[in-house]
Amino acid sequence: MSDKPFTFEEFKKIYSQVPRLCIDIVVRNSEGTLLTLRKIPPHKGQWHLPGGTLLFKEPIRDAIQRIAKNELGISVEVGKFLGYIEFMNQDEFGGFDHPISLLFLCSPKTQTYKPDEQSESIQFFRRIPNNTIKEHKEFLENPANA
Numbered sequence: 001m002s003d004k005p006f007t008f009e010e011f012k013k014i015y016s017q018v019p020r021l022c023i024d025i026v027v028r029n030s031e032g033t034l035l036t037l038r039k040i041p042p043h044k045g046q047w048h049l050p051g052g053t054l055l056f057k058e059p060i061r062d063a064i065q066r067i068a069k070n071e072l073g074i075s076v077e078v079g080k081f082l083g084y085i086e087f088m089n090q091d092e093f094g095g096f097d098h099p100i101s102l103l104f105l106c107s108p109k110t111q112t113y114k115p116d117e118q119s120e121s122i123q124f125f126r127r128i129p130n131n132t133i134k135e136h137k138e139f140l141e142n143p144a145n146a
Contacts (some may be wrong), residue, residue: 005055015097022101023063024051026082026140027072027108031124034108035132036071039120047125047132048142051101055138064104072122073114079105082145085135103139 026049027034037048050071054063061078068076069145082103113122128140139145 012097014096019098019100021054022051022099023054023060023067024049024085024101024103024136025064025076025106026103027068027076027106029108031125033128034072034113034118034122034124035129035136036115037121037123038118040118043133045131047123047129047136049103049133049136053099054102060104064106068106071116071119072108073116074110075109076106077109079107080088081105083139085139087135103145109142 024060034050036050038044038046038048050067052063052067054060054069058066063077065075068074082105084103085101087099087101115122130137132140
């Protein structure tokens with residue numbers, strides 16, 4: 001299964017009209033919570049959780065592993081479902097869509113990380129940095145989502 005089933009034009013046409021279901025992974029270990037630093041828009045220069053669009057007929061557990069491999073270069077042990085985030089203001093950041101992310105707690109199976117073309121850096125944090133995507137920061141700092 002390709003991880004880019006649409007051209008950008010097709011993607012924009014579809015997801016500017018309907019919500020987009022995404023998966024975000026919350027990778028935690030003894031060092032804290034893993035975040036990646038965006039090097040492309042939207043949210044360029046901000047820390048965020050690894051994540052991506054759930055593909056048609058892709059099982060969620062397969063999407064989690066695909067995202068971990070593509071964005072972090074690792075495989076993960078999938079833990080519990082943590083909740084969801086609705087991104088309602090993407091247009092103010094140059095986006096055009098309405099993502100809804102399902103968040104899953106994961107543990108890394110290896111300790112060697114490799115950022116993809118979307119990220120400058122991968123880092124664990126005990127305290128979520130101020131320059132983290134607002135919705136991710138609010139979710140991660142909410143004690144109910146621990």
